[in-house]
Amino acid sequence: MQVALVGLGVMGKNLALNLIEKGLTLVAYDTNPDAGAELLSCAQSLGLAERLHIVSDLGDMVRRLESPRSILLLVPAGELVDRVCVDLIEAGVSKEDIIVDCGNSNYKDGIARKLKYQNKFEFATMGISGGAEGARHGPAMMASGSEGGWERVEPWFEKVAASYNGDSCFARVGQSASGHFVKMVHNGIEYALMQLIAETYQLLRHGTGRSPKEVAAIFEQWSQGTLNSYLLSISSHILSLETTGTEPLVDLIDNKVGAKGTGLWTAQNALELGIAVPSLVAAVQARHLTNTIDTHAAKEMTYASKDTVAIDVDLDELKEAFYLASLLCYRQGLALIKGASRAHQWKVDLAKTLQTWRAGCIIRADYLDDIAQGVEFIDTLEKEASSLRKVTGLAIASGLAFPVLSSTQTYIATLSTPSNGHLVQAQRDYFGEHGIKTHSGETCHLTDLVEIDAKVR
Known part of the structure; x- marks a missing residue:
């Protein structure tokens, strides 16, 4: 051959x-x-x-x-x-x-x-x-x-x-060019997982005062169980590295993060298709924010340094929160692939897609079997969902930045708790007469439901 x-x-x-x-x-x-x-x-x-x-x-x-x-x-x-x-x-x-x-x-x-x-x-x-x-x-x-x-x-x-x-x-x-779309979304998930790991490190180091080596030990311990993944493993190794003067290697590295475009494409295509992948989009924006000093709008985006608050986080709850957040990053990516497949009639096989990710690739992880079980399995993770809410609240209270963690909590909360979309519908119809849809499925206007004071309008 x-x-x-x-x-x-x-x-x-x-x-x-x-x-x-x-x-x-x-x-x-x-x-x-x-x-x-x-x-x-x-x-x-x-x-x-x-x-x-x-x-x-x-x-x-x-x-x-x-x-x-x-x-x-x-x-x-x-x-x-x-x-x-x-x-x-x-x-x-x-x-x-x-x-x-x-x-x-x-x-x-x-x-x-x-x-x-x-x-x-x-x-x-x-x-x-x-x-x-x-x-x-x-x-x-x-x-x-x-x-x-x-x-x-x-x-x-x-x-x-x-x-x-x-x-x-x-x-x-x-069918068609779906292989490149799947690889693009793979990279979007990769962005989100890398940022999620970095945020967990941020919380442990600057929120709880642990050293990079101590964070490395926590990541290493997690990697021995169900959380084992390529990205978590290399992050543990990176954080354990020191210079000859025992200075943490990560402290020598600039904070600006580069990108080659596939993460941005993921965000753009999700917006075009109308499919929400907030964790993946937040990871792209997090990279952009690290480079704001080099933009034309640098002066408008440069603010004074703020003090942060020390927090105390339970490591078991943090592990549970990290696990659920990781699953949700994958699920958002799979939802995007499924939506694009439907829109383009690609007939993408999600089981085959997950099979290609089980070894060899950057986002390989032992918990892909859990991801394959779908939304029904995630709905059973009540303890992990509670931990995600608690850890996200503590993290934000520290004053540090957690774009992917907070976006992931917002994602699951939006899909599993009362929404506020009814008010936004009403607002749009109030000033633009875009129409509203009622619970019965009827499409109408606010004025059809109640008389509005013309003076307020």
Whole structure:
């Protein structure tokens, strides 16, 4: 079996090594010749150089592949993907060939490209998670589409991907470009979980006065049980690190947080689809707030420093609150995927989606089985819900910032307690005559229900 790979950056190089280690013969290309040389050197050190062919241009790559061809793209999202596709057409790819975009492309671009290139080649999409380590030893792979050509590469992707209890973490989750949408939401959940862990650290360190090492020990203890996850584990390790002078490593790191766009796309698409994911949106905004000093509105967004208040939090209640908040971050993401699938008729399989997240990816966690049980299971977590309310109240009372924690509590409270939407409906109709809907389902205006004093209007 021959496969070609275009793009030998960190992810491309490591995925290439994974592919040839699993038995594939790989033809690889990058515009930077040093990247190809580095990959070849790594393959030689593993004794796998005979399975790797580095080419100097796309024309040579296409000529080396037997038809029908299978070509993977691991290039930066955006115009470069189209540029490579056009170059491949000029190099001689045919309608029977399949080209799989494995980068972090916007799913809307994937939909457009499927139409744009439908008479030139089969264009498919696949999101990959796990970073360099995952790409090398087994990533999570969220593919989509029903294009001809999948049957050639699917068995190999199942081998290349991570596995959980004997099942591959590769799946075609749905139709069209749903694989990239699922990967986008995966990253949105990732944003929320990272911020939630950071807020829990913030509460323990600056709210209760614990040292980073003490917080690391708490996270480590949690990781030994049901809360075990990749992100919590690496956070514990990070917080345990010290300089040679025993200064906490985290204290040397600037507070400004970068982003590559997938979190923002998640928030934008949730708003467009009318699906509430407040925890995921809050995590994106939390990153934006760390960079306010660099914005044009910096002066309007810079306030005087305030004192905070020490609090005393029960660690068992904090653990319960963290557990429920984590589950709710995932559930919001799954609700967004389900809503988008319905809107675009993708037929996304949520069970397959969760299977791809069980190993290899950044948001893997032992409690994914609990998430899979759905809303019915979350409704049974009364003790955890009480702890979430209590901990959120204590956290806010400290004067510190907890955007994801508070948004998550607001999310579950809005969906499980009396709403205030009836007053907002009335307000909109009062000044704009937008109409109101009654409990009986009737649509009318306030004036139909009661006479309003014209002087007040």
